[in-house]
Amino acid sequence: MSGQPKIAIRELTKVFYKKQGSTTAIERISIDIAEGEFVCLVGPSGCGKTTLLRIIAGLEKQSAGRFEIQRSGKDRPSQSMVFQEKGLLPWLTVEENVAFGLNMRHLPKAYVKEKTQYFLTKVGLEKFAKMYPKELSGGMKQRVSIARAFANDPEILLMDEPFGALDEQNRFILQEELLSIWSETKKTVLFITHSIDEALYLSDRVLLMSAQPGRIAADVRIDLPRPRKLEDIRSHPEMAAAFSKIWQHLQDEVQGSRE
């Protein structure tokens, strides 16, 4: 790793305050993520991983600490998010949804059209451009969501369990497609999942979170060469070791929270 990290998170803390008492969702989280790195955040539900992502996405304000996304040009948005299912605006067509970020930045029409077209083709939905989200399957909707984020050309991409609601076959296909688009653009990605397989297959680094308060419990490097195949994850001995390490940790976490 050379130079400044792309994302620098320092001592980030979020407390939710209520009359009955406060809960610390995440506590003093510090992470450096390098340019072009694909990082997965894995943790049991309720560990604050979504809170962390929402703070970086500008949807929530931290209670303490800070984070910085290194900018490469001032015209570029610092981040774009791929939401969980239902993240598409139902009153816009597929095409308009992909163009949404670009239109919100009021970029020239011709440029928007070209970009939209490019990413629609990339995710194989050019034939569905004029349809509304309700007419699409779950997998197609998430393709549109991914196309929208990439079309916006942000400094970093944030993904909040984008494939969580899909069936297994569709999830495998979309993971593969995501990696293929990502390998072209080499964007820095911060990806939330609760699937260990997904994390191993996609990422360069897996950050394990512990729950209540949410902290980074482990930082596992995944050195499997790219382009990867899904089968590699299952057959590779190193991956099996990584899997059991992560599994062990999650088990402890879930058990711990029961007591």
Added chain:
Amino acid sequence: MKILHNPVETEKQEWKKERNRQRAKTALTIFSPLFLLLIWEFLSRSGLMDARFFPPPTTIATAFVELTVSGELFEHIQISLFRILAGFLLGAVPGIILGLFMGLYAPIRHFLSPLIMALMPIPTLALLPIILILFGIGETSKVVTIAGSVFFPVVINTAAGVLSIDSMYLDVAKNYGASRKDFFLKIALPGSLPFMLEGIQMGQAIALLTIVAAEMMGARSGIGYLIWTSYNAFLLKDMFVGLILISFFGYLFSLLLRGLQKKLLPWR
């Protein structure tokens, strides 16, 4: 027992049965108003029902033709439709704009809600005397009366529509950097449209109720005026023509708004 193995034939029979059932239902729907008219005609002509109060439908139809030929009916319809349309726009447009603001901005909502809730139950018709004093007996008073009764369902439904927008969509707009104006036009407006159109549908029904009553009390023309003067002159055939016209326009407006709904909400 003979076992038939012809699944397609079995399903075909089922399908035919189902289709016949559907046809029977449609026939019933068409038949019911006709049935009512037939009974009415019979009772009225046989003297079982007082023909002075319930003239047979055929004579009402004749009265309709006479009024149409004389041109009188057209004038009444024209003026009533103008009042409905003008009043409707004057009530619905501010209702939509104010409703959007109320939905989007909590301080505006909290300030205006109690006022709207308190004013809503007062029937605009009860205010007609004051409206007549303020705006005179001319067109303005009728238009204002209708506007007053259309405004409330529209403003309330529009505000509720904005509040019903899934918070996920608000997050999407924020994350992709929507400006205040884009947020208003690209998120709040389309997102609240389904609720808003329901409010407009209600407003339309109220507008019809209001116009008749308003024209009965303070007008020299219009369908309500026709109903009222015919009644006073004991020309009940003509009165029924007025009533049937109101029923017809109510149905027509509902159909038009349904069509508009389909057109404006292709994504639903």
